Amino acid sequence: MTDATATPLRMPPRTLLFTLLGVSTMTIMASATITPALPGMEQHFAATPNAALLVRLVLTLPGLAIMLAAPLLARLSGRAGRVRVLTAGLVLYVFGGGSGLVLDWLPGLLAGRAVLGAGIAAIMVTSTALLADHYPASEHGRVLGLQGAAMGFGGVVALLLGGVLADLSWRGPFAVYLLAVPMVVLVLRFVPEAPKSPTAPGRPQRTPRLFGLYALMFLGVVVFYTVPTQAPFWLGAVTGTGPVVVGVLIAALNLVMTLVGLNFRRLRARWDFRVLAAVLFAAYAAGLVALGLAGGIWTAALGMLITGVGIGLQNPVMNGWVVASVDPAARTRALGMLTSALFLGQFASPLLAQPVVNAVGLGNTFVLAGALGLVISVVLVFLRGRATSDSPTA
Numbered sequence: 001m002t003d004a005t006a007t008p009l010r011m012p013p014r015t016l017l018f019t020l021l022g023v024s025t026m027t028i029m030a031s032a033t034i035t036p037a038l039p040g041m042e043q044h045f046a047a048t049p050n051a052a053l054l055v056r057l058v059l060t061l062p063g064l065a066i067m068l069a070a071p072l073l074a075r076l077s078g079r080a081g082r083v084r085v086l087t088a089g090l091v092l093y094v095f096g097g098g099s100g101l102v103l104d105w106l107p108g109l110l111a112g113r114a115v116l117g118a119g120i121a122a123i124m125v126t127s128t129a130l131l132a133d134h135y136p137a138s139e140h141g142r143v144l145g146l147q148g149a150a151m152g153f154g155g156v157v158a159l160l161l162g163g164v165l166a167d168l169s170w171r172g173p174f175a176v177y178l179l180a181v182p183m184v185v186l187v188l189r190f191v192p193e194a195p196k197s198p199t200a201p202g203r204p205q206r207t208p209r210l211f212g213l214y215a216l217m218f219l220g221v222v223v224f225y226t227v228p229t230q231a232p233f234w235l236g237a238v239t240g241t242g243p244v245v246v247g248v249l250i251a252a253l254n255l256v257m258t259l260v261g262l263n264f265r266r267l268r269a270r271w272d273f274r275v276l277a278a279v280l281f282a283a284y285a286a287g288l289v290a291l292g293l294a295g296g297i298w299t300a301a302l303g304m305l306i307t308g309v310g311i312g313l314q315n316p317v318m319n320g321w322v323v324a325s326v327d328p329a330a331r332t333r334a335l336g337m338l339t340s341a342l343f344l345g346q347f348a349s350p351l352l353a354q355p356v357v358n359a360v361g362l363g364n365t366f367v368l369a370g371a372l373g374l375v376i377s378v379v380l381v382f383l384r385g386r387a388t389s390d391s392p393t394a
Helices: 014-032 035-044 051-080 082-101 106-134 137-168 172-190 207-224 226-239 243-262 264-270 273-293 297-325 328-360 362-382
Strands: none
Touching: 014 051, 014 082, 014 106, 014 137, 014 172, 035 051, 035 137, 035 172, 051 082, 051 106, 051 328, 082 106, 082 172, 106 137, 106 297, 106 328, 137 172, 137 243, 137 264, 137 297, 207 226, 207 273, 207 297, 207 328, 207 362, 226 243, 226 273, 226 297, 226 328, 226 362, 243 264, 243 297, 264 297, 273 297, 273 362, 297 328, 328 362
């Protein structure tokens, strides 16, 4: 068996790994960073018509841009090169994200957020593909797990740093996007384009499986995204605490995500992707049901932490499963579609959840979301994998 990206058996330099992990943290920081600034931003633009709606779009518009841009940028990276698209994405990230430091016109700020979304899409589809390109298949579990851990840690940093800077000014959190400037330098210095690998004979692209994985990502995000969109309201009602405790619980969830990522290599060595996907949906089921039935802070906290296990598994499992299902040349295209499915799930989750909340209440909505997670987990347990590429050593 030969693979141009895996021979000789010599690991890439750590600077390449650390750079790509640092780049990956940029994606998770994008939305969480400015959340604490929204009240101050709404007050600043109070005289603008429909300011309340437009300010909330500042938070959600990047997700729509990512959903639309990811497949196009993935295709472009196949022609122009992944490193070039990654570098361009970081530049868009700096200018689009940093526009909030200087713009005083709300429509212009929204345009900047759309540019930011395009930058995030470029980063997401190329950073994972480059990790898979530069490391042999036997190392994918380790490096994709480390990527998930880095993203979880980045979420904690973004929440804390965004809150501190928002106390100074509503523009303060936008300065965090400037952290991508040194990332551009590091990418140009330490991340080469990987040699092209020949297509492995007898290894089809498994389009039906890919569509199944995109659907699985979509459903997973619909289920877990009830936490960031609905949990702050539910936790306040159940625990009787304020935003500080809610913020601590969300930060703890991100820490669990980090710990799962750090241990993903061991999990991947023991179980295949189908089993790990069943475990992540089972974690969603247990965590969300515990959260929905909580009568106090400790049960709610337990539910949040269990849900964090599922969130920690989702990105490395789904990214790894897609990478293992396609040839190297098709990685960015497949990951671009997976990224679109992720953000389509984010967009759809509150739209699907709100009618349920209105009908049965917040607590029962979490229970029903957990029940959906359980159904998906049971289906995955009884499905029989037909390919060999999702064995622990693939």
